[in-house]
Amino acid sequence: MKLSRSASWFLLAFGVWSWFIWITFARNLWKDGSGLAFEDGEPTAYFWVHLLLAMTSFLLGTVVGVIGLRGVRALRRGQHPDQG
Numbered sequence: 101m102k103l104s105r106s107a108s109w110f111l112l113a114f115g116v117w118s119w120f121i122w123i124t125f126a127r128n129l130w131k132d133g134s135g136l137a138f139e140d141g142e143p144t145a146y147f148w149v150h151l152l153l154a155m156t157s158f159l160l161g162t163v164v165g166v167i168g169l170r171g172v173r174a175l176r177r178g179q180h181p182d183q184g
Contacts, residue, residue: 116165
């Protein structure tokens with residue numbers, strides 16, 4: 101499959117955005133003081149569901165970003181992305 105330059109850059113930007121957003125989200129979840137994430141010092145179901153959501157989104161964003169990076173690198177070398 102050959103990715104266009106714009107698609108490759110979009111996927112790479114999405115991967116970088118995912119790292120920023122989901123790491124920030126997980127950090128804020130860990131420091132939650134509203135009582136939703138922790139009750140009496142113990143993690144709640146809210147915490148576990150949102151942590152799983154953040155980890156899954158982070159992983160998928162990483163995969164998408166790597167695909168975009170491979171596309172950008174292949175375009176710079178003048179090769180088809182599957183030949184890299």
